[in-house]
Amino acid sequence: MEEAKIRKVDAIVIGGSAGSLEVILAIVAALPASTKTIIIIIVHRKNDAESLLENLIKSRTSLRVREVEDKDPLRYSTIYIAPPDYHLLFESRKEFSLDMTAKVQYSRPSIDVSFESAATIFKDSLAGLLLSGANADGTAGLISIASNGGIVLVQDPSSAEVDYMPQHALANAKVDFVVTANDLPAFIASICK
Amino acid sequence: MRGLNKHIIGDEELEQLLNELFLTHGYDFTNYAQASLRRRVNRLFIVDRISSFAELFYKVKTDKHYVTHLVEELTVNVTEMFRDPHVYKILREKIIPVLATHPVIRIWHAGCSTGEEVYSMAILLDEANLLHKSLLYATDVNPSVIENIRKGVFPLHHMKQYSENYIQSGGKRDFSSYYTAKYDWAIFDQKFKARMIPATHNLVSDRSFNEFQVIFCRNVLIYFDKDLQNKVLDLFDESLEKLGYLVLGSKENIRFSPIVSKYGQTDPHEKIWRKLKSEK
Ligand SMILES: C[S@@+](CC[C@H](N)C(=O)[O-])C[C@H]1O[C@@H](n2cnc3c(N)ncnc32)[C@H](O)[C@@H]1O
Numbered sequence: 076m077e078e079a080k081i082r083k084v085d086a087i088v089i090g091g092s093a094g095s096l097e098v099i100l101a102i103v104a105a106l107p108a109s110t111k112t113i114i115i116i117i118v119h120r121k122n123d124a125e126s127l128l129e130n131l132i133k134s135r136t137s138l139r140v141r142e143v144e145d146k147d148p149l150r151y152s153t154i155y156i157a158p159p160d161y162h163l164l165f166e167s168r169k170e171f172s173l174d175m176t177a178k179v180q181y182s183r184p185s186i187d188v189s190f191e192s193a194a195t196i197f198k199d200s201l202a203g204l205l206l207s208g209a210n211a212d213g214t215a216g217l218i219s220i221a222s223n224g225g226i227v228l229v230q231d232p233s234s235a236e237v238d239y240m241p242q243h244a245l246a247n248a249k250v251d252f253v254v255t256a257n258d259l260p261a262f263i264a265s266i267c268k
Numbered sequence: 269m270r271g272l273n274k275h276i277i278g279d280e281e282l283e284q285l286l287n288e289l290f291l292t293h294g295y296d297f298t299n300y301a302q303a304s305l306r307r308r309v310n311r312l313f314i315v316d317r318i319s320s321f322a323e324l325f326y327k328v329k330t331d332k333h334y335v336t337h338l339v340e341e342l343t344v345n346v347t348e349m350f351r352d353p354h355v356y357k358i359l360r361e362k363i364i365p366v367l368a369t370h371p372v373i374r375i376w377h378a379g380c381s382t383g384e385e386v387y388s389m390a391i392l393l394d395e396a397n398l399l400h401k402s403l404l405y406a407t408d409v410n411p412s413v414i415e416n417i418r419k420g421v422f423p424l425h426h427m428k429q430y431s432e433n434y435i436q437s438g439g440k441r442d443f444s445s446y447y448t449a450k451y452d453w454a455i456f457d458q459k460f461k462a463r464m465i466p467a468t469h470n471l472v473s474d475r476s477f478n479e480f481q482v483i484f485c486r487n488v489l490i491y492f493d494k495d496l497q498n499k500v501l502d503l504f505d506e507s508l509e510k511l512g513y514l515v516l517g518s519k520e521n522i523r524f525s526p527i528v529s530k531y532g533q534t535d536p537h538e539k540i541w542r543k544l545k546s547e548k
Pocket of ligand 1: 348
């Protein structure tokens with residue numbers, strides 16, 4: 076864990092599952108209104124027609140919030156949410172795309188799929204954060220982010236509601252920073268442009 | 269770890285593969301959205317235990333059966349009955365009553381995969397007593413999925429989920445009354461397929477073949493880049509009657525296409541557009 080790794084990035088992908096909602100809301104609430112960095116949130120959830128997650132996040136931030144639709148452009152100062160029941164991919168630094176292929180790690184959206192895609196597009200200007208959850212999704216994605224030069228962050232399992240997902244990542248991936256739930260909001264804000 | 273020893277196809281390799289598929293076999297994937305296409309090609313190395321690009325390329329050049337398999341892998345055939353029940357609720361409540369006024373109802377399901385969407389619509393039409401005067405054109409680029417529509421047979425273990433979707437779409441009957449269970453299969457009532465016209469049709473290269481009151485094209489455009497999306501939306505525009513409906517997947521949109529000016533969205537939350545004008 077070298078200090079040198081701390082730097083500001085263009086995009087941050089955040090993956091979470093069971094028990095991750097409170098942390099996500101705390102993180103978005105702490106982002107300054109001047110934040111430029113693109114935040115992309117991938118959480119496992121039921122297919123709800125009412126965009127509950129989008130509305131919850133909107134209630135905590137003044138940044139733009141958008142549940143992604145196919146071929147949406149990426150914009151600075153925006154928080155994007157992966158839509159339920161699709162995998163979220165990056166065509167380029169400027170364009171999203173969606174994919175309805177089979178579930179990965181029992182999940183669609185899968186954190187691995189989005190992390191791997193983001194890693195190949197954003198390279199070292201990316202940070203990936205894996206939060207609380209009860210499955211192994213996200214670990215392969217973090218490995219991919221690491222091998223493309225990005226920053227790898229994992230929620231401290233002892234501070235996670237469900238520690239399996241961060242634990243699994245720590246056991247298998249090269250992780251740059253392990254951060255407690257309490258410290259995450261400030262940490263994420265500090266690597267945002 | 270899974271993430272490490274994957275083969276990742278390079279840009280030039282992908283181009284070479286797509287060229288070969290087109291020049292030798294006539295399948296044109298060049299305007300498919302790259303990120304998803306890449307994922308599926310990379311997956312081939314794992315599921316088919318292929319160790320190098322040269323090996324993959326050789327198989328594509330020499331093995332017809334492998335090409336059939338590859339096309340199946342590259343075209344994503346995941347589907348469901350009454351997927352997004354709220355869409356079928358709108359069809360039931362708002363659109364089918366409008367269709368009822370036509371002497372013949374022509375519907376096109378473009379990229380319908382194994383037919384779950386077509387059977388869902390046929391059930392709605394049946395419940396409105398309109399099935400006898402409806403024709404459902406069911407097309408897909410992948411010939412093997414078309415075969416399934418002709419059979420009308422679906423895995424039994426999905427029926428619980430489909431029945432829940434059906435009820436959420438406003439269905440009042442017992443969903444199991446539409447099929448007979450045999451071993452692991454649900455065999456759907458013959459009356460449905462009697463009104464279906466299954467055919468292979470490639471949205472990239474084939475033309476408009478009729479005029480319709482409704483065109484479904486759900487979760488197909490996501491696999492295309494914007495240029496191809498626009499081309500296909502023009503094809504739909506050409507194939508849709510005035511006041512006809514275009515039904516896309518819940519995360520797809522016509523807003524990047526020039527046809528948008530001729531269409532009105534029926535409900536701000538639903539991806540259903542109505543053709544208001546015939547001329548540009
Ligand atoms: C994910 S499925 C969608 C099935 C169904 N419409 C649904 O939403 O549940 C996508 C389908 O598009 C078909 N497809 C892909 N490229 C196509 C093309 N060029 N022309 C026609 N169909 C195509 C695939 O074969 C596949 O069956």
